[in-house]
Amino acid sequence: MQLAQQQCVHNDDARSPLDESKRKQLMSEQLSHWQFDQDTGAIYRKFKFKNYYHTMAFVNAVAWIANKQAHHPDLEVSxxxxxxxxxxxxxxxxxxxxxxxxxAHIDALDNSGNFGPNFQED
Known part of the structure; x- marks a missing residue:
């Protein structure tokens, strides 16, 4: 099943770390714009927008997803x-x-086209 079609679950299994091979497989197949930081153990993605308004609209949409999924990211916004x-x-x-x-839910926002030109690799 596609990650974007799933909902977060909050039990002990959901809090179990993914093994490296499973994480790599899912990221390469479904989250190709996301990266894994070996130092922090986090996945991350950088989004770029044409102006502050589009940036903040995107941040608010991410906050809505986080609230709905009861799973919250760390955000750095400028x-x-x-x-x-x-x-x-x-x-x-x-x-x-x-x-x-x-x-994956955040990637679906990126594909919606509602936030201007989002992803550009640095």
Missing amino acids: YGHCLVRYTTHDAGNSVCLNDLICA
Whole structure:
């Protein structure tokens, strides 16, 4: 099943870190714009926007997803930029399935075209 079609679950299994091979497989197949930070154990993606308004509209949409999924990212926001970072604190700051599910929901926002030209690799 596609990650973007799943909802976060909040039980012990959901808080279990994904093994590296499963994480790599899901990221390469469904989250190709996301990266894994070996130092922090987080997945992240940098979004770029044409102006502050589009940036903040995107941040508010991410906040809505986070609230709906009850799974919240770390965000770094500046003019025209937003960095979204996910780990699961209950799993020792490791990446769990819920992190990938939320990342996929955020990617669906990017594909909607409602926030201007979003993703540009740095």
